[in-house]
Amino acid sequence: MVTACCLITLSAGTQVPPAGAQSNAFIGHGGRWLVDATGRVVFMHGFNMVNKVAPYEPSAVGFGNNDATFLQDHGFNVIRLGVLYAGVEPEPGRFDAPYVSSIQRTVEVLADHHIYTLLDFHQDQLDEAFGGEGFPAWSVDDNGAPTQNIRFPAGYTSSPALNAAYQNFWANTPGPGGVGLQQRYADAWKYVATRFANDPWVLGYDLFNEPWPPNVNEGAAATALLASFYKRVISSIRTVDKGHLIFYEPWVLFNFSLQTTLSLLGDSNLAMSYHDYCSGPVTAASCPASEVDTITNAIEHVRSTGDGLLLSEFGAETDLSDLTRVTSDANTGLQSWIEWAYCGCNDPTGSDPPAIEALVYDPSRPPSGTNVNQAKLAVLEQPYATAVAGTPLSMNFDPGSRTFHLRYSTAAVSPRARFGPSTCTLISAPRSVYPDGYTVKVAGGMSVSASNAAVIAVTASRKATAVAVTVRPRRSTGVAGSSSLAGAAASCA
Numbered sequence: 001m002v003t004a005c006c007l008i009t010l011s012a013g014t015q016v017p018p019a020g021a022q023s024n025a026f027i028g029h030g031g032r033w034l035v036d037a038t039g040r041v042v043f044m045h046g047f048n049m050v051n052k053v054a055p056y057e058p059s060a061v062g063f064g065n066n067d068a069t070f071l072q073d074h075g076f077n078v079i080r081l082g083v084l085y086a087g088v089e090p091e092p093g094r095f096d097a098p099y100v101s102s103i104q105r106t107v108e109v110l111a112d113h114h115i116y117t118l119l120d121f122h123q124d125q126l127d128e129a130f131g132g133e134g135f136p137a138w139s140v141d142d143n144g145a146p147t148q149n150i151r152f153p154a155g156y157t158s159s160p161a162l163n164a165a166y167q168n169f170w171a172n173t174p175g176p177g178g179v180g181l182q183q184r185y186a187d188a189w190k191y192v193a194t195r196f197a198n199d200p201w202v203l204g205y206d207l208f209n210e211p212w213p214p215n216v217n218e219g220a221a222a223t224a225l226l227a228s229f230y231k232r233v234i235s236s237i238r239t240v241d242k243g244h245l246i247f248y249e250p251w252v253l254f255n256f257s258l259q260t261t262l263s264l265l266g267d268s269n270l271a272m273s274y275h276d277y278c279s280g281p282v283t284a285a286s287c288p289a290s291e292v293d294t295i296t297n298a299i300e301h302v303r304s305t306g307d308g309l310l311l312s313e314f315g316a317e318t319d320l321s322d323l324t325r326v327t328s329d330a331n332t333g334l335q336s337w338i339e340w341a342y343c344g345c346n347d348p349t350g351s352d353p354p355a356i357e358a359l360v361y362d363p364s365r366p367p368s369g370t371n372v373n374q375a376k377l378a379v380l381e382q383p384y385a386t387a388v389a390g391t392p393l394s395m396n397f398d399p400g401s402r403t404f405h406l407r408y409s410t411a412a413v414s415p416r417a418r419f420g421p422s423t424c425t426l427i428s429a430p431r432s433v434y435p436d437g438y439t440v441k442v443a444g445g446m447s448v449s450a451s452n453a454a455v456i457a458v459t460a461s462r463k464a465t466a467v468a469v470t471v472r473p474r475r476s477t478g479v480a481g482s483s484s485l486a487g488a489a490a491s492c493a
Helices: 065-073 097-112 160-170 181-196 220-238 252-256 287-305 320-332 374-380 486-491
Strands: 028-030 033-035 045-049 078-083 116-121 202-206 245-248 270-275 308-313 337-339 384-388 391-398 403-409 425-428 438-443 445-447 455-460 466-473
Touching: 033 308, 065 097, 078 097, 078 337, 097 116, 097 181, 116 181, 116 308, 160 181, 160 220, 181 202, 181 220, 220 245, 245 308, 252 270, 252 287, 270 287, 287 308, 287 320, 320 337, 320 374, 320 391, 384 391, 384 403, 403 425, 425 466, 438 455, 445 466, 455 466
Parallel strands: 045 078, 045 337, 078 116, 116 202, 202 245, 245 270, 270 308, 308 337
Antiparallel strands: 028 033, 384 425, 391 403, 403 466, 425 455, 438 445, 438 466, 445 455
């Protein structure tokens, strides 16, 4: 199982800003739900964008304004952005301000297009010497074991030096200057969080990508080490930033349908970030059960902890049936999702070849035509609720009929939230899905947006306890879709 588990392989026009855009308040959570300043439940669809090769800056591979415009035009509202520890602290105690400034500029470009950023300290197989990336060489202690550059992900199970390095990290072994390796890492996160502490377009901080357990063992002792690590880093961040969500990840084997025993981490503003990959070759016979089990396990976990929840990786493939299946499962589970990946970008620890991963093959060129995997875009660009003024009950999209359904209770997920009659639920309605326009049927409320607008705005009737929305393609052809959202803007609080 361990070996198999490691084989990781709104439409065009002006948008209503996503939930949270109208205030300086951060995205928070109400139980498992991500929520905006008004208490509306927020859903996000987007991509991972990680440059794993020096200088580790997204802008170095050309990711910039054209890409943010493309994402906005197609209804995506979040990027999980790689921030590499090797870039943040190239030498012990010396933080690279220009590197973090480059990350900050990318966050600002995305914010200009109403796209949230989840900052992700990304690593795979820890360091380039092991055939991975993420950590600076000075922060790796492998007990002097012979180092081998082994193609990801085989290093996890084949490299004694890599596993020794992970064990020393989880044990907070003293490193340069006698400072614990974890403490150095926590201080680096504190430096980054100081830069972004007041940025409302930062969704939060993803503390450690796909942590690998010591001794390939996910027993109680190992999980206690992981919890201790998270508490240390959370405490460091909270000295400079008390407002943003902090995302933790379970051991990487969770992403292949194994459960986690992580317990409460002592902070009320947390969310679990998890990934969903098939535990073997991607086939219709082997994948569906494990992929659903992973989502179910994640929901069960946060039901016990009260934390928020985000599916922050899946995909890394060109199998459209699997992408369709996972997004459908995520919709059924009422999950926000972030697909891997926006680009292959010479990924040294991803699919082989890296282009398999890509939505856009080369971010240095315009994201159009043959530079975009149009088939993958057609699967991932789909209607979804970006903000729900109540508690979501069901959400699904049938790509065959192009019919979208949303049901929600008008009761807020937080007892402190109150929705007025003009508080809108917002639904992204991509032009590519509805090129001839669409019809909207609302039970328990009404649509208040302009005809065929890029985002559908719905308000609940005064006495309604639940609202059901159905969006279907308009059958006639030649309908001129409106990109004006004046109706929604005038009617929504």
